[in-house]
Amino acid sequence: xxxxxxxxxxxxxxxxxxxxxxxxxxxLIANGISLLVNRIENIHITVGYKGAMLAQHVIEHGACxxxxxxxxxxxxxxxxxxxKDLDEPLYVLTCDNVVSLDFxxxxxxxxxxxxxxxxxxxxxxxxxxxxxxxxxxxGFVTRLTREESTGIYCSGIQVLNPxxxxxxxxxxxxxxxxxxxxxxxxxxxTSSVYPDRWFAVDTIDQLTALNRSLA
Numbered sequence: 726x727x728x729x730x731x732x733x734x735x736x737x738x739x740x741x742x743x744x745x746x747x748x749x750x751x752x753l754i755a756n757g758i759s760l761l762v763n764r765i766e767n768i769h770i771t772v773g774y775k776g777a778m779l780a781q782h783v784i785e786h787g788a789c790x791x792x793x794x795x796x797x798x799x800x801x802x803x804x805x806x807x808x809k810d811l812d813e814p815l816y817v818l819t820c821d822n823v824v825s826l827d828f829x830x831x832x833x834x835x836x837x838x839x840x841x842x843x844x845x846x847x848x849x850x851x852x853x854x855x856x857x858x859x860x861x862x863x864g865f866v867t868r869l870t871r872e873e874s875t876g877i878y879c880s881g882i883q884v885l886n887p888x889x890x891x892x893x894x895x896x897x898x899x900x901x902x903x904x905x906x907x908x909x910x911x912x913x914x915t916s917s918v919y920p921d922r923w924f925a926v927d928t929i930d931q932l933t934a935l936n937r938s939l940a
Contacts, residue, residue, distance in 0.1 A: 727820035728773030728794045733928050742775040744820035749939050754820045755786045762787045764828055771802050798898025803887050812888040819881040825922040834918045835884050842890050842912035846882035848923045866913040
């Protein structure tokens, strides 16, 4: 998912889309794609702000398709693109997450949970990074909120089945609403597997600090 405006990273994002912010000698999104291409056969990217520039960039780095979601909500693509007919697990990642994932363990955990309509991958809260706290019972997510805290965040990483979601809930442009509907059906679960590394880049200062830590 790479369609956002990235207002908090202005003035950098006045010239380029946030996913193309410089990172580790490349860009945020190219770095993310490089971690996937040897494992994930089909990589689909949602674009919006400065979409033509970003589309060219990600195709050059191995993306197989682009969905223009400009002006749409963050879950619009589930219900309104060809992906809606995909009846198999699909990873959802955001362009501003710098992550290292153990795909085998995540996939084993997804199957062990009964292949729910959606499984979120949690992370431990990181000081200075905002996130939705996960409340859960026996793996079932019961609430996502920023009003109260728990020991785990919703990282933005998910495994979901688009076709089954389309068959089970009302279409929505918002993941918040999608998650609420799935929670009501006890089909939103949380993984017991955490990323080996996770950091969300929301500001120029965070991007600078992350690049410095790698240098």
